[in-house]
Every structure is written in structure tokens, then in C-alpha cells.
Amino acid sequence: MTAVTPPTMTPPAMTPPPGLPPIVSIIDVHKSFGTFKAVDGVSLDVAPGEVVCIIGASGSGKTTLLRCINQLVQIDRGAIWVDGELAGLRIDGDKLYHLPEKEIARQRLATGMVFQRFNLFPHLTALENIIEGPVHVLGKPRREAIEEAHALLKRVGLSEKADAYPTNLSGGQQQRVAIARALAMKPKLMLFDEPTSALDPELVGEVLAVMRELAASGMTMIVVTHELGFAREVADRVVFMDHGAIVETGPASQVLGSPKEARTGAFIAAVLA
Amino acid sequence: MTTPAASHPSLPDISGHTIVAERYWGRWVAVAIITVLIAALARAFAVGQIEWAFVGQFLTAKSILEGLANTILMTIGAMTLGIVLGVVAAVMRMSPNPVLKGVAMGYAWLFRGTPVILQLLLWFNLALIFPTLGIPGLFSFRTVDVMTPAVAALLGLGINQGAYTSEVMRAGMLSVDVGQYEAAKSIGMTRLKALRRIVFPQAMRVIIPPLGNEFIGMVKLTSLASVIQYSEILHNAQNIYYANSRVIELLIVAAIWYLVVVSVLTPAQMLLERHYGRGGGVGR
Numbered sequence: 001m002t003a004v005t006p007p008t009m010t011p012p013a014m015t016p017p018p019g020l021p022p023i024v025s026i027i028d029v030h031k032s033f034g035t036f037k038a039v040d041g042v043s044l045d046v047a048p049g050e051v052v053c054i055i056g057a058s059g060s061g062k063t064t065l066l067r068c069i070n071q072l073v074q075i076d077r078g079a080i081w082v083d084g085e086l087a088g089l090r091i092d093g094d095k096l097y098h099l100p101e102k103e104i105a106r107q108r109l110a111t112g113m114v115f116q117r118f119n120l121f122p123h124l125t126a127l128e129n130i131i132e133g134p135v136h137v138l139g140k141p142r143r144e145a146i147e148e149a150h151a152l153l154k155r156v157g158l159s160e161k162a163d164a165y166p167t168n169l170s171g172g173q174q175q176r177v178a179i180a181r182a183l184a185m186k187p188k189l190m191l192f193d194e195p196t197s198a199l200d201p202e203l204v205g206e207v208l209a210v211m212r213e214l215a216a217s218g219m220t221m222i223v224v225t226h227e228l229g230f231a232r233e234v235a236d237r238v239v240f241m242d243h244g245a246i247v248e249t250g251p252a253s254q255v256l257g258s259p260k261e262a263r264t265g266a267f268i269a270a271v272l273a
Numbered sequence: 274m275t276t277p278a279a280s281h282p283s284l285p286d287i288s289g290h291t292i293v294a295e296r297y298w299g300r301w302v303a304v305a306i307i308t309v310l311i312a313a314l315a316r317a318f319a320v321g322q323i324e325w326a327f328v329g330q331f332l333t334a335k336s337i338l339e340g341l342a343n344t345i346l347m348t349i350g351a352m353t354l355g356i357v358l359g360v361v362a363a364v365m366r367m368s369p370n371p372v373l374k375g376v377a378m379g380y381a382w383l384f385r386g387t388p389v390i391l392q393l394l395l396w397f398n399l400a401l402i403f404p405t406l407g408i409p410g411l412f413s414f415r416t417v418d419v420m421t422p423a424v425a426a427l428l429g430l431g432i433n434q435g436a437y438t439s440e441v442m443r444a445g446m447l448s449v450d451v452g453q454y455e456a457a458k459s460i461g462m463t464r465l466k467a468l469r470r471i472v473f474p475q476a477m478r479v480i481i482p483p484l485g486n487e488f489i490g491m492v493k494l495t496s497l498a499s500v501i502q503y504s505e506i507l508h509n510a511q512n513i514y515y516a517n518s519r520v521i522e523l524l525i526v527a528a529i530w531y532l533v534v535v536s537v538l539t540p541a542q543m544l545l546e547r548h549y550g551r552g553g554g555v556g557r
Contacts, residue, residue: 072455101463109461119456123474123551133460136470165551178456185460 022081023048023189023220024069029078031064038064039075040244046189051221053231053252056241057267062224063116065241066191069222070111071104083110083188109137112182116194118174120166126153126177127162130184138185145184152180156210172203176210183214190214192223228271232256240264327522331513332529340509341530347426347495347505348534352488354431359438364468366443377439384436390497393429396420397501426498426505434491441483445476477549485542492534506530 022045031039039061046052054062067073069080071088080087085107089096099107120129130149134140153159156176166174175195182190192211196204208230215221215234225231231238231252238255240248240263248261259265331337358380366377384392399406400416407413449472457467499508510523 070459072458105458105461105463108458111459113456113459115452115456115459117452119450119452121453121456121471121475123549132470133462136466137461181460 020048021084022046023083024222025079025081026065026069027079027081029065029068029080030076031061031068031073032076037244039068041078042241042244042246043078044239044246044249046220046222048188048220049218050236051215051223051234052237052239053223053225053235054239054241055225055228055231055267055271056247060241061244062241063193064244066193066222066224069189069191070108070113072113082107085110105137109185110187111189111191112185112187113191114175114178114182114193114195116197118166118171118178118198120174120178120181122166125163125165126158126169126180129166129177130181133181133185149180149184152183153177155183155213156180157206170203171199172206175199175207179207179210179214189220189222192221192225194224194226196225196227226271228256228268240267242267323521323525324519325522327519328525328529331510331519331523331526334513334526336509336513337506337526337530340504340506340527341534343423343503344492344495344505344530345534347423347430347498347503348488348492350427351430351434351495352491354427355434355438355487355491356484358432358435359440359442362435362439363442363446364465366439367446381436381439384433389429389433389494390500392433393425393497393501396429397422397425399425422498422501422503425501426495426503429501430491430494430498434487438484438487441480441487442476444483445478445480446472448479449475474549478546481542481546481549485538485545488542489535489538492538493531 024044024046026042026044029039029042030037042061042065044052044065054065056062064073068075069082069087074088079089086096087107088099088104090099090103120126121132124132127146127149130152131142131145134145134148135142150159150162153162156179158173158176158180161169161173161177164173166177169177179195195211196207199207204227208227211221211223211230212234223231223235233252235252237249238252239246240255240259240261242263248255248259248264250260254260255264256268259268362377362380365373366381368374397420399420403416405413406416406419446468453471453475454464454467457471462470495503495505496507498505499511502508504512506527510527514520514523
């Protein structure tokens, strides 16, 4: 499949940031569940290496938007481009065709995802969780995958937990294994869906530390989070969503420090209260 | 430092006392009654019109052992077919494709809706409606040559079993959290690979107890194939007592072998459960 650049299809609703072409272009995306409009006309570009934090109340559509990017949710309208490819669709002349499942699975390899509830495979050890994708999806030799998995476990500070099953790990440890599992696929982009929301407060720090290190290493990250401190410190850009739409977007210091929109200010005040 | 009792002068000090074990009088009474009943039953069988020597003699008769082998083979064959069909039907039933879903539901409806003995008779008598089987122009067989008792029993029992097993498999797949599918997709797995690598290994924990049940049921269900002349153990036992009139003795021989086979299967199920309980934490 040849890569097509976004502007050939629909004019972007937002001018891309200068410099490198965006690795993710979300263009006027809509998604409804029944009569509920979860995502209502969102456009957003993310540049390579950028860390974007999406904040907003529950039900504001931020998680749905994130899931649209790696096609766990199919969009109703609009377009999402990831790493030069139109997500889920093939362009042929002036027609769009749905991609077969195999192609969608291949497109998902560009993104790694970390879930709120970790979703580690409980019947596999930490190491087996990490090598599952490299061995059984990418077809990597097992020995090589194991070597890389050990390096990743070291990177997330869990070298000694390689043979532990998820039930024997704390929430923070499970989430760090989940990050290592996503990284093992060598994604170009990492999606985090409220990665610390299911954690006991004392375990949040260890996960954020891993994410901070990842951001510093130049990984492109889109993070749905309630951790405003993390957003302020790490995010290049903060996006505030409400009722399925982007209300405000800008540098973390500006959106979190002196929001232009009243709704943004009210939300930040409510979270910090 | 004061002892705990000394700090509570108003309470009696029981630190030196021993706990007397509970007496379960009811249990002793029950054991006595049951012992008497079993003894009476054993005596009744001992003095009844049963030639125990025949039981011992026919327990290892060639025809009985052949019947036993056929019972075991048919159980394994029919369960294998049932599990394969059950997995396929369950995956089809859970598919987003409405055609596949409809076919799977129709299959379960048809084969769960009719008695298995009737299905066996239908398969065995298939020649009455289709004298020949095959693809026109390519090959064809006379149905009576193909539809032997063994083939009819395998198809009848296996296809019927698949309809039940599909529900067991579906229950197992539904027991796995939807987040597991999503995590599998997020590392680039297709639906079928996610089912095979992630969902089924976890579903096995839920699937194995009812499947063990079905397996044990199948050991005994094969006896129905005696009505279509499949020479499993009951059929062979009957053939012997038609000749020598030792009805009860030969039925006891068959009963003993069924009990033996089922007794072997039970620990096998426990071993499988232990294998698929990996990562289940303590006590599961």
C-alpha cells in the first residue's frame, strides 16, 4: 500500500503545525453511540515526537477519540491519518473502500496502546506478555524477542519480575509491563488511555516516571489523563475536550495556567479542588 | 509485662484450658444406617440369582474387550468431532457476520431439538433417501457401503455433541473480558489470532469443567449406538446374553467397564484444569 499525504483527500480543517508533517492527522471526526454523540467534529494534528495530553470530564469523548486513532472504534465521518496512511480505508479514484481486517491489524502496528485497566494477558507471565506480539504477530525469533523483552523490563524497572504472572504484580507493576508490551512492537506512536486512573495513589508515580522517561526519549505520545501535574510537566500541548469537541488547545502552561475558555478554567478548578 | 488474663481480672482465665473436639453424633448415626443398608444390599446381590463367576469370566472376554475398545474409540472420535464443530459454531455465533451467526444458531436449534437416538437412526438409514452419495460426475458411492454403523454413530453422536459443545465454548469466550480482545488487537492481532492465542487459553478454565461433564456423558451416550448395530460394549454384552441368557451378569460386566472408563477420566480432567489454571492466582 502506498502512502498518501492527507491534503489529497479532504482539506484539513486545521492548519498543520510547521516543520515535520504530522504523524497523526484527525480531520473532522464524528462518532456516535446510538443517539449519543461521543466525538463531534474533532480535528487535531500531532507532530512526530510531540506529547499531547487530552484532558476533560468523563464522557467528554477523549477516550473514544483515542480509540478511534487505533481503530478500536470505527469512526462515522471524517478521516484519521496515522503515519501517512488513511486509517481503515483504501482510496481508489474517488471511492473509499473499507480495508480487510488483516490490513487494519497491520495499520495498528504503528500505534501502541496502554489501557486504563492494564489488560495484561493473565495466563501469560510478564515476559510472555511482552514477547507475545513480537513472536506471534511480527514473527520475530523467540530468542531475540526474549532478549528485547528483558531490556524493556529493565527499562520499566521490573527486571526481577519477568516470570511473574499479572495477578502477582501490583497495579503499578502491571501497568509498567503493559507499557513494555506496547513498546515491544516498536510503535511510532503511543496512546495512553487514563493509564493511572485505576491505580492506588501511591503507585501512580512509578507509572508516570516511566512515561516521563518515554517522553524524554522522543516518543510521540497522546495521553488521555486526569494528571494535570504530569500534563503541565511533560506535555508539549494540552487539549481540553467537552461534549465530544475540542474546546481549547495550546501549550500546557497556557491551557492549564491561563485558560482562554471559561469551561476549561472550570474543569481545571474542579480537578484541583 | 502482665499476662493478657491478668489485665482482665473480672474475666475467668482460660489460657490453660484445652479445646474439646466436637462430637458429630449425627454423622455416626448416618454411617451406622448406611452401613446396614449397604450390607443388606450386598447380601441381596450375593444370594440373588447372579452367577458371579460369569461376571468374572466375561469381564475379560474377547468380545467385551473389543466392545470396550470401540466404546473408547467412539467416545474420543465423537467428542473430537463435537469439539471441532462446537468451536467453529461458537466462533461463527460470535462473529459480526449475520449469515454465519444465523447458520450457527440454526445448527444448535436443529440438533438440540431432536433426540440423539432419532438422529442416529436417521444417519444409519440415510440410504433410504439418498441411495448414492458423492459429487455428480466426479465420484459417487452407494450410501449403504459408506454409512456403516461406525460412521453413522460417529456422525450422529459427533454432530449432536457439537451443538451442545458450541454453547459451552460460547460461554467460555463470553467469560473473557472484552479488554483482552482489545489488548490483542492493539498489538496487531486479527480476530482469529486473538481468539486462538489470547481468548481460548483463558476460556479453557471455564470450558473444561462442563466439557469434562460432556465427555463423561459421551462415554455412556455411545451405548445408544447399539441400536444401529455399532459393536460397542453394551451391544456386544447384549449379543452374548442373547446366546447364553446371562442377562444381569453381562449388564454388570458392561456397567463395571463404564465405571472404570469414567474413573480414569475424572483425574485426567483435574490435570487439565490445573494446566489451564496458570496465572489464576491462589486457590483457583
